Amino acid sequence: MSVRPAYDDEESAGDSKRSAKEPLMGVGPLSRVTAQAVTQEAVVITHEDVDRAHDRVRVSAARAQRGVFSRFRLLWLLVGPGILVMLGENDGPSMLSYAATGARFGIGFFIPFVVLTFCMAVVVQEMTLRLGSATHRGHAELIFDRFGPFWGWFSMVDLGIGNFLTLITEFIAIRAGLGFFGVPPWAAVVGALAFLCLAVITHRYWTWERTLLAIAVFNLVFVPVALLAHPNWHSVGRALITWKPLPAGLSKDILIIVLADIGATVTPWMLFFQQSATVDKGLTKNDIDLGRIDTVLGAALAATAAVATILATAPLFAHHMTAENFQAAEFAQALQPLIGRFGAALFALGIVEAGMVASVTISISSAYAFGEVARRPHSLNLPMAEGRTFYSVLFLCAVTAGAIVLIPGLPLVYVVLLVNVVAVLAMPPALVFLFMLANDREVMGDLVSPTWANILTTGVVVFLTLAGILFGISVIAPNIFAFLGGK
Amino acid sequence: MPSEDKGHSSISSADQELVLSSLERDQLAGLKKQLIPRRHLRGLEKFVLWSLRIYLLFMMVVVVYQVWIGMH
Numbered sequence: 001m002s003v004r005p006a007y008d009d010e011e012s013a014g015d016s017k018r019s020a021k022e023p024l025m026g027v028g029p030l031s032r033v034t035a036q037a038v039t040q041e042a043v044v045i046t047h048e049d050v051d052r053a054h055d056r057v058r059v060s061a062a063r064a065q066r067g068v069f070s071r072f073r074l075l076w077l078l079v080g081p082g083i084l085v086m087l088g089e090n091d092g093p094s095m096l097s098y099a100a101t102g103a104r105f106g107i108g109f110f111i112p113f114v115v116l117t118f119c120m121a122v123v124v125q126e127m128t129l130r131l132g133s134a135t136h137r138g139h140a141e142l143i144f145d146r147f148g149p150f151w152g153w154f155s156m157v158d159l160g161i162g163n164f165l166t167l168i169t170e171f172i173a174i175r176a177g178l179g180f181f182g183v184p185p186w187a188a189v190v191g192a193l194a195f196l197c198l199a200v201i202t203h204r205y206w207t208w209e210r211t212l213l214a215i216a217v218f219n220l221v222f223v224p225v226a227l228l229a230h231p232n233w234h235s236v237g238r239a240l241i242t243w244k245p246l247p248a249g250l251s252k253d254i255l256i257i258v259l260a261d262i263g264a265t266v267t268p269w270m271l272f273f274q275q276s277a278t279v280d281k282g283l284t285k286n287d288i289d290l291g292r293i294d295t296v297l298g299a300a301l302a303a304t305a306a307v308a309t310i311l312a313t314a315p316l317f318a319h320h321m322t323a324e325n326f327q328a329a330e331f332a333q334a335l336q337p338l339i340g341r342f343g344a345a346l347f348a349l350g351i352v353e354a355g356m357v358a359s360v361t362i363s364i365s366s367a368y369a370f371g372e373v374a375r376r377p378h379s380l381n382l383p384m385a386e387g388r389t390f391y392s393v394l395f396l397c398a399v400t401a402g403a404i405v406l407i408p409g410l411p412l413v414y415v416v417l418l419v420n421v422v423a424v425l426a427m428p429p430a431l432v433f434l435f436m437l438a439n440d441r442e443v444m445g446d447l448v449s450p451t452w453a454n455i456l457t458t459g460v461v462v463f464l465t466l467a468g469i470l471f472g473i474s475v476i477a478p479n480i481f482a483f484l485g486g487k
Numbered sequence: 488m489p490s491e492d493k494g495h496s497s498i499s500s501a502d503q504e505l506v507l508s509s510l511e512r513d514q515l516a517g518l519k520k521q522l523i524p525r526r527h528l529r530g531l532e533k534f535v536l537w538s539l540r541i542y543l544l545f546m547m548v549v550v551v552y553q554v555w556i557g558m559h
Binding site (some may be wrong): 043044045046047048049050052053054056057060135136137141142145146147148151154158282284375377379418421422425426428429432436440442443465468469471472475476 | 497498502503505506507508509510511513514515516517518519520522523524525526528532535536539540542543545546547549550552553554556557
């Protein structure tokens with residue numbers, strides 16, 4: 001193996017050549033693909049590698065120690081992508097969907113249904129964790145390489161459109177949430193963009209991840225809001241066990257809520273984000289078990305926040321509040337007489353947090369994917385000088401989406417709910433790529449998906465496709481639902 | 488990326504050692520420019536991918552129609 005040190009010092013260069021002859025610590029399933037390349041071409045060691053190596057040293061040190069404390073420290077070092085992707089997906093439109101669900105249907109079928117959607121999300125996201133840990137490649141990169149640019153570009157267009165639409169709705173959420181406190185729209189957007197800059201300014205994955213984790217946990221602010229709404233816990237328990245009461249009749253509006261709630265937990269950007277973040281964090285196949293805990297933990301936290309949001313707005317059930325009021329943050333205003341000014345303020349802050357965290361994760365998901373496809377450096381460990389393309393894409397997406405939200409009179413309200421619907425519709429093709437990659441022995445080695453995971457994934461694909469087809473029928477031929485006894 | 492390589496000049500030999508001893512070979516950023524060989528798609532796989540592509544395009548038209556109805 002020939003390693004070209006990226007510096008001019010002769011003595012240091014000699015050290016590097018010496019160390020290059022020593023075997024590397026671990027070898028992934030892709031090594032036989034890349035080993036040939038290593039012998040043919042000199043490799044530049046970058047700052048990105050150095051930062052990642054420092055993180056891995058801490059993981060290795062924690063793993064080498066015994067005891068409960070060391071196990072918790074190891075878990076602490078390895079959590080991140082799973083929690084961030086799940087709490088990141090509890091974004092502006094998602095929290096709107098849950099709020100609309102609670103206001104429209106109260107406590108009933110949708111509480112266990114939302115928990116089920118998070119179970120689906122765990123099944124799907126676990127595959128991205130395995131893919132990233134086994135291959136050390138991002139999702140977009142793998143699709144392009146393994147299936148070629150034809151299918152790769154289809155996948156990227158789906159991701160690009162979905163991410164950009166979702167990003168717009170995150171800024172709508174931020175604007176609406178801060179609007180509750182009297183903050184003007186332009187200040188809300190500028191504040192959100194400043195937050196995005198601060199989140200990545202350290203050019204260090206670890207710092208970014210820990211900062212965002214601390215803020216993302218604020219998503220649980222919906223729990224005290226739910227408690228202030230004094231839900232009927234007997235009804236909650238009964239709903240979780242019996243899935244009742246069911247929504248009355250089958251209509252287009254109910255299907256939109258169903259699809260929006262599914263889209264609030266499983267979306268294409270999550271696949272790309274978690275796999276790229278897993279790679280950027282430097283997780284290896286030895287970390288997969290704890291990575292699974294990270295993913296399940298994230299799903300549990302996000303499901304708690306989601307159910308709490310439904311419970312928080314359930315008192316509005318009698319008032320028939322609808323999503324059309326979201327732009328003016330009227331969910332929070334409508335809740336104020338029921339849960340007080342403090343509770344309403346917490347609700348509005350929760351919406352702001354949801355939009356802020358998701359605007360960061362979704363922008364980064366786009367930047368990762370672009371870097372992978374364009375073969376440009378793509379890592380949060382990159383200094384600005386080395387990652388100009390990565391940071392430019394990241395900021396360009398965010399600034400454009402923020403600017404669109406400020407255009408006066410733009411009819412964005414209805415699109416907020418439909419963004420989640422679009423996400424659900426785009427999921428089956430994305431999941432098939434994921435399914436094929438996770439079963440590709442040439443890139444996954446022994447980490448290919450087990451049979452049970454394949455059965456569950458197939459079930460998720462069929463479920464999402466059928467839900468999409470039902471939605472399509474409800475739009476094209478709404479009379480069919482009336483014929484079947486619906487509205 | 489010649490222009491972006493300028494920033495690497497500050498990497499010390501100790502850090503080089505650290506990278507080589509701590510990271511798996513596939514994790515080196517420089518190696519990620521190498522393409523992974525393309526796989527051959529079987530007939531069933533192509534059928535599924537095309538079916539879902541048509542499904543998605545059709546559903547996007549439905550969504551646009553739905554938005555149009557919602558706005559009017």
